[in-house]
Amino acid sequence: MRTEVAVVGGGPAGLIAARELASKGVQVKVFEEHPEIGTPNHCAGILSVEGLKRIGVELDLKFLRHEINGGTAFAPDGTGIRITGSRTRAYIVDRAIFDRHLAETARDAGAEIERNHRILDFIYEDGRVAGIRGDLDVEASMVIDAEGASGVLARKAGLPRPGGGVLAGINANVTDAQLEPGMVEVWFGEGLADGLFAWAVPAGEDEARCGLATGKGDALELLRGFIKNRFGLTEFGEPARWPVLTGGPVDKTHGDGLLLVGDVAGHTKPTTGGGVILGGMCAMMAAETAIQALEEEDYSAGFLGRYDERWREALGGEFSSMLGMRRFLNSLPDPRMNRIFASVKSAGLEATLETFIDEGDMDLQSGVLRKALTHPGMLRVMASSLGRLALGELNSLFNL
Ligand SMILES: Cc1cc2nc3c(=O)[nH]c(=O)nc-3n(C[C@H](O)[C@H](O)[C@H](O)COP(=O)(O)OP(=O)(O)OC[C@H]3O[C@@H](n4cnc5c(N)ncnc54)[C@H](O)[C@@H]3O)c2cc1C
Numbered sequence: 153m154r155t156e157v158a159v160v161g162g163g164p165a166g167l168i169a170a171r172e173l174a175s176k177g178v179q180v181k182v183f184e185e186h187p188e189i190g191t192p193n194h195c196a197g198i199l200s201v202e203g204l205k206r207i208g209v210e211l212d213l214k215f216l217r218h219e220i221n222g223g224t225a226f227a228p229d230g231t232g233i234r235i236t237g238s239r240t241r242a243y244i245v246d247r248a249i250f251d252r253h254l255a256e257t258a259r260d261a262g263a264e265i266e267r268n269h270r271i272l273d274f275i276y277e278d279g280r281v282a283g284i285r286g287d288l289d290v291e292a293s294m295v296i297d298a299e300g301a302s303g304v305l306a307r308k309a310g311l312p313r314p315g316g317g318v319l320a321g322i323n324a325n326v327t328d329a330q331l332e333p334g335m336v337e338v339w340f341g342e343g344l345a346d347g348l349f350a351w352a353v354p355a356g357e358d359e360a361r362c363g364l365a366t367g368k369g370d371a372l373e374l375l376r377g378f379i380k381n382r383f384g385l386t387e388f389g390e391p392a393r394w395p396v397l398t399g400g401p402v403d404k405t406h407g408d409g410l411l412l413v414g415d416v417a418g419h420t421k422p423t424t425g426g427g428v429i430l431g432g433m434c435a436m437m438a439a440e441t442a443i444q445a446l447e448e449e450d451y452s453a454g455f456l457g458r459y460d461e462r463w464r465e466a467l468g469g470e471f472s473s474m475l476g477m478r479r480f481l482n483s484l485p486d487p488r489m490n491r492i493f494a495s496v497k498s499a500g501l502e503a504t505l506e507t508f509i510d511e512g513d514m515d516l517q518s519g520v521l522r523k524a525l526t527h528p529g530m531l532r533v534m535a536s537s538l539g540r541l542a543l544g545e546l547n548s549l550f551n552l
Contacts, residue, residue: 165414166298203429317399
């Protein structure tokens with residue numbers, strides 16, 4: 153069997169790349185190991201309104217579950233900072249249905265989607281990737297690897313897999329759990345979710361989707377404790393576990409005949425671990441490079457390196473700002489985090505933060521981070537909570 157482009161993995165990144173290629177008349181086949189697209193679903197499903205537009209997804213009631221216009225962040229000692237926006241900022245989507253919708257759009261554009269096919273390796277020809285090998289061999293001019301966080305095939309091809317910042321993620325639905333409509337909650341704490349946070353988002357009437365990602369401890373036990381403390385409940389639905397990536401992009405996302413997209417490329421937001429939007433945006437850039445390569449009949453690493461250059465130019469600064477913020481947050485012991493929350497409240501800066509977040513971009517966060525970190529009031533909070541030395545380090549992380 154032969155195709156112009158073979159895509160490994162029927163998650164958002166692979167399906168978006170396939171949609172873009174097929175819509176330009178490229179012959180593309182997607183190979184997904186599971187019998188059904190979208191299942192198992194590991195995701196909290198928070199996707200920004202702007203982000204959905206950026207990845208070319210029209211809103212559809214099939215997958216939209218809740219509108220989100222704000223949230224409350226809780227310090228380890230329980231101090232909450234509540235931010236409400238003037239508009240809908242994000243949606244909670246049902247990721248299983250969302251992914252199936254992406255598959256339908258890709259199919260409608262002309263892509264073929266083969267389920268129940270686990271790809272075991274690439275086919276190599278003269279040292280370059282020239283197809284995929286599973287229970288059937290498929291030759292291809294090029295392969296797009298969208299296998300997700302595991303990075304098994306990428307590593308076999310000699311490319312780096314996501315390294316630092318790989319956290320144990322877990323999610324479960326909790327019934328009889330009330331949340332304020334339109335609001336999400338994030339909870340910080342080294343003993344709760346070291347390296348990220350725990351979350352509770354609306355999942356239905358009197359139902360919440362609770363989860364966390366952590367670099368330390370048993371994620372299931374931590375989730376159990378979180379649900380008990382937050383809702384006083386001990387029962388919850390079947391938990392889904394999967395890695396959450398906060399370490400930023402891998403060093404190289406292309407090889408001879410090969411492009412990496414989505415989680416396998418480390419294209420997630422280091423501040424939150426969310427990867428659908430940035431992964432999807434980079435997948436669209438990968439598809440553009442693949443189309444140029446097909447036109448030029450040049451699948452060499454030299455040519456495909458245009459993809460690396462392209463996403464780094466568009467999003468490299470975003471990834472590094474968010475990585476700077478992640479490193480800063482990871483460096484804060486709980487008492488310091490508590491002090492920052494308390495100082496923001498006592499300095500009356502909640503409304504200022506609310507304006508920044510209301511005007512800021514949920515996915516391209518460098519602007520809002522820079523604004524917050526150069527605001528005189530916020531600088532005073534940081535200086536009083538962190539001391540001059542740590543403030544200096546923070547400034548150098550952001551080149552302020
Ligand atoms: C707990 C948790 C909560 C999250 N919450 C959010 C959120 O709220 N918002 C957000 O934007 N992101 C969130 N994310 C991150 C998001 O889920 C990922 O960034 C996104 O799914 C990455 O898309 P992808 O297509 O790269 O990979 P995936 O979605 O992982 O898809 C990869 C696909 O490839 C298939 N596959 C893998 N290997 C093979 C193989 N060898 N052969 C064939 N098929 C293969 C897999 O079965 C899978 O279907 C969350 C992640 C976790 C773990």
